[in-house]
Structures are given as C-alpha cells and as structure tokens.
Amino acid sequence: MDYFLIASILVFLSAMFGYLNARYIKLPTTIGLTLITILFTMGVFLLSYLDDSLLTAERFIVSQIDFKVVLLDVMLSFLLFAGALHTDVHRLSQQRWPVLAFATFGTLASTFLVGLCTFWLFGLMGMNVALVHCLLFGALISPTDPIAVLGILKKAGAPKNLEIKIVGESLFNDGVGVVVYLTLFGLAGNTESAFSLGSVLELFLVEVLGGVLLGIFLGWATYQLMRSIDDYNIEVIITLATVMTGTMAATYLHVSAPLAMVVAGLLVGGDKMRQKAMSKTTEEYVDKFWELMDMLLNSLLFVLIGMELLVLDLERDYVLAGLLIIPIALLCRYLSLMLPISAFKRRLNFEPNTNLIMTWGGLRGAISIALALGLAPAMERDLFLVITYIIVIFSIMVQGLTIEKLIHRLSLKS
Known part of the structure; x- marks a missing residue:
C-alpha cells in the first residue's frame, strides 16, 4: 500500500469524522475527532x-x-509554528518569566516527581521497572500539548492572562520536554560507560539555546524577505519555506526544532512583523493559510491517536497502572507549578486558582504518545505506551470536556 493511498484514507476519515462532529456532536474538534475515531475503532x-x-x-x-516520525519530524514543526503565529506576543511578553519558569523548572520538576512516584507505584504492584525508565516516562508525559490546549482553551473562555500562561507554557515546554526525554533516553541506553553530568548539560544547552537562536535567525530572515516585496502569494510560500527548511536545518545542526519553530512563529506573527513587512492582504492570506494547515494536520493527528488503539498491548496490569497513574500525574503537575506560581503571583497579579486551572487545563496529547512509541522494547515500551495512551485519552476527553465548567464554577470566565 503506497503512502498516497494511506494519506487519502486518513484525509477521508478525517473529513467524514469532522463532518459528523460538526453536524451532530458539536464538540471541540480535538475532542470530537478523538471520540469518533475511538468509537469507530x-x-x-x-x-x-x-x-x-x-x-x-x-x-x-x-x-x-x-x-x-510523522509527528516529531513532520507535523510538529508546522503545528507549533501555526500556534505561535496566532499567539498574542504582547501578552506573552508580559508573562515571559512565569512562562519560562513553567516550561523549564515545571517540566523538570514534573519529570522527576512523576518518575519517582511511578517507580514507587510499580514496586507496590510487584512490577520490576528500572528507575531510569520511570524517569523517562516522566519526561514524555510532563509536557503539555499545545495542539490539544489551544482550541479547547479558547472555547472555554479563560481569562486572557491565564490563557496566555497555559498556551505559552505549552508552546515552549514541548521543546524542553523533548530535550529532557532525549537526555534520559541516552542515559537509559548507555550501558557501556558512565553518563556524565557535563554531557547532559551540554546536550541540554546546545539543544535549547541552539533551537532558540535558530528560531531568531529564521524569524529575522523571513522578516527581511517579506519586507522587501508585496506579493501575498510569494510571502505565504516564504513562511512555508521557513518551517520546512528550518526543520531540516535544526535536524542537521542537532538543535531543538520545536523551540526553533515556536520562536520563529512568534517573531513572524508579532506586531512589528505584521506592521512593517505585511500588507493587510498578505496578513489575511498568511493567517488563513496557517489556520487551514493547523486544522488539516490537527484533524489527521487526532484521527491517528484514535487509531493507535489498535497497536496497544492491553494487559490488565498495564491498564490498571495507567488508571492509577492518572491522579499521580495530575498531582505531580500541581506540585511542579507551585514554586513558579508562588514566585510570580504577587508581582504579576495572577488570577485566583491559577494552579488548579493550569493543572486541569494542561492537556497531554500526541507528543507524549509519539515519544512513548520511540522507546526501545528494553525500556518497557509496551507498558509505558498503554499508560501514556490512557492518560492522553483521559486528558483530552475528561479534562478537555470539563475545563470550561471548572472555569465557570470558579467564576473566572472572561
């Protein structure tokens, strides 16, 4: 079966399931497509x-x-660029320090909390799983997914200052989470020699700082090209080339492509770029093109999430562990956010119950599943894949459907 036929089938299913959701079920696209695909499967x-x-x-x-490969090497760059392009850069700059703290300290703290708690739970269940593999699971489940968060949170009507914290964290902690995952993956797979702290820090700094610097360069180059012409067709193609060549460059340079795409998207979508480099027509076409790209890839992605149910090894102990780790993952996220929120809440006038909303609104999604699929069999791949899938489905279906009610109950709705 060739790739064109597979792509055609997936697009057809996405179109049909999307139609059923829009016509009859009327749930947010992310939730509706996931639900219908699971029911279909x-x-x-x-x-x-x-x-x-x-x-x-x-x-x-x-x-x-x-x-x-489909998500991390192809889809993710497009989706992160599209999400960053439509993010309010002015509000994000006002919240830059808490967002940075959530994306770095919060992700690292959650990784180790989830890993240690999972290791403890497996011991109680009589399952012999290495601590480093539990920490690897903590790294892949800790990043929140901007692909899942963006649409659901906008519909929920959260206060803008709170929304930008959650969205900003989700955009940046993907890159940080992937780097932490790759670092621990190297530690778990390195059985021949000691894995030095220096090499860990070097990998982290090169990936993170290199990704940010590449994103700045891509945004600047795109700005210079678009400022020098006034042709909306070519300018749209320039933004597409930015994502595609930028992803290839990040892979070649061994820096974080997700972070590069987020930074480039924020620069291209910022007020300065829009005012000085885009005419009103160009701005409209760029926005519409990336909205369509975002919708298409989202539709395909969440249909694939539903279909991944077919490859799971649903052993009873695996399913039980997944159900027990749902509250553990939520509690660890709540604890990992406490210190950054305490440090910034007075100076930046945080909304009441910020930690609760960020915990429940920090949805896990396709990135966690993709990273779990990348585990080696010796790293308890089948076990962690089932647990990850259960957490992601709970996150999308339960947290996604109830976040609006929670915001309304706490009287935070804008």
Whole structure:
C-alpha cells in the first residue's frame, strides 16, 4: 500500500469524522475527532467477530505509519509554528518569566516527581521497572500539548492572562520536554560507560539555546524577505519555506526544532512583523493559510491517536497502572507549578486558582504518545505506551470536556 493511498484514507476519515462532529456532536474538534475515531475503532473490533476484514485493513494501515516520525519530524514543526503565529506576543511578553519558569523548572520538576512516584507505584504492584525508565516516562508525559490546549482553551473562555500562561507554557515546554526525554533516553541506553553530568548539560544547552537562536535567525530572515516585496502569494510560500527548511536545518545542526519553530512563529506573527513587512492582504492570506494547515494536520493527528488503539498491548496490569497513574500525574503537575506560581503571583497579579486551572487545563496529547512509541522494547515500551495512551485519552476527553465548567464554577470566565 503506497503512502498516497494511506494519506487519502486518513484525509477521508478525517473529513467524514469532522463532518459528523460538526453536524451532530458539536464538540471541540480535538475532542470530537478523538471520540469518533475511538468509537469507530471499537466498532471495528466488534465487527471483527463476524468478519475481520475491516480490522485487518485498519491494522495494516496503522502498521504502515511511523507515528513518531510523522509527528516529531513532520507535523510538529508546522503545528507549533501555526500556534505561535496566532499567539498574542504582547501578552506573552508580559508573562515571559512565569512562562519560562513553567516550561523549564515545571517540566523538570514534573519529570522527576512523576518518575519517582511511578517507580514507587510499580514496586507496590510487584512490577520490576528500572528507575531510569520511570524517569523517562516522566519526561514524555510532563509536557503539555499545545495542539490539544489551544482550541479547547479558547472555547472555554479563560481569562486572557491565564490563557496566555497555559498556551505559552505549552508552546515552549514541548521543546524542553523533548530535550529532557532525549537526555534520559541516552542515559537509559548507555550501558557501556558512565553518563556524565557535563554531557547532559551540554546536550541540554546546545539543544535549547541552539533551537532558540535558530528560531531568531529564521524569524529575522523571513522578516527581511517579506519586507522587501508585496506579493501575498510569494510571502505565504516564504513562511512555508521557513518551517520546512528550518526543520531540516535544526535536524542537521542537532538543535531543538520545536523551540526553533515556536520562536520563529512568534517573531513572524508579532506586531512589528505584521506592521512593517505585511500588507493587510498578505496578513489575511498568511493567517488563513496557517489556520487551514493547523486544522488539516490537527484533524489527521487526532484521527491517528484514535487509531493507535489498535497497536496497544492491553494487559490488565498495564491498564490498571495507567488508571492509577492518572491522579499521580495530575498531582505531580500541581506540585511542579507551585514554586513558579508562588514566585510570580504577587508581582504579576495572577488570577485566583491559577494552579488548579493550569493543572486541569494542561492537556497531554500526541507528543507524549509519539515519544512513548520511540522507546526501545528494553525500556518497557509496551507498558509505558498503554499508560501514556490512557492518560492522553483521559486528558483530552475528561479534562478537555470539563475545563470550561471548572472555569465557570470558579467564576473566572472572561
């Protein structure tokens, strides 16, 4: 089966499921597509007792797709650039220090809290899992997913200052989370020699600072090119080239492509760029193009999340561990945010219950699943993949559906 046929099938399913959601269910796109795809997959399972042809075909399609490569190497750069492009840069700059603290200290603290608590839980359940593998799981489950957060949070009507904290954290902690994951992955896979602290810090600094610097260069180069012409068609293509060549450059330079795309998107979407480099027509076409790109890739992505149910090894202990770790992951996120919030809340006039809303509104998504799929079999891949999938589905379906009610109950709705 060739890639064009697979892509055609996925686009068709995304279109049909999106239509059903828009016409009848009327949930946020992220939640609606995930729900419908899971129901469709479960229906295929039930139908397989009579005829397994459809189940075999769907499993074959999923087996042909490397979810980790598709998301991390292809989709993620486009989605992060589109999300950053439509972020209010002025509000984000006002909240830059807490956002930076959430994305760095918060992600690191959550990684170690989740890892240690998971290691303790596995010990109680009689499951022999190495601590470094639990920390690796903490790294992949700690980043919140901007792809899932953006649409749901805007619909929920959270106060703008609170929304920008959650969205800003989600945009930046992906890059930080991936770097932490890669660092621990190297530690877990390095059985021949000691893994030095110096090499860990070097990898972290090169990936993070290198990604930020590359993003600044990409944003500046895009600004210079777009400022010198007035042709909205070419200018849209320039932004597309920024993402594609920037991702390739980040891979070649071994720096963080997610962070580079976030920084480039913020610069291209900032007020200075829009006022000095874009005409009103260009601005409208750039925004519409990236909104469409965002919607298309989101639709495909969450259909794929639902279909990944077919590749899971749903052992009873794995499922039980996943259900037990849901509250652990939420509690660890709440604790990891306490210190940054305490440090900034008086100076920046934080909303009441900021920690509670950020904990419940910090959704996990496709990035966690992609990182779990990248684990080696010796790192308890099947176990952590099931646990990650359960947490992500709970996050999207339960937290995503109730965040608006929580905001309303706390009287925070704008």
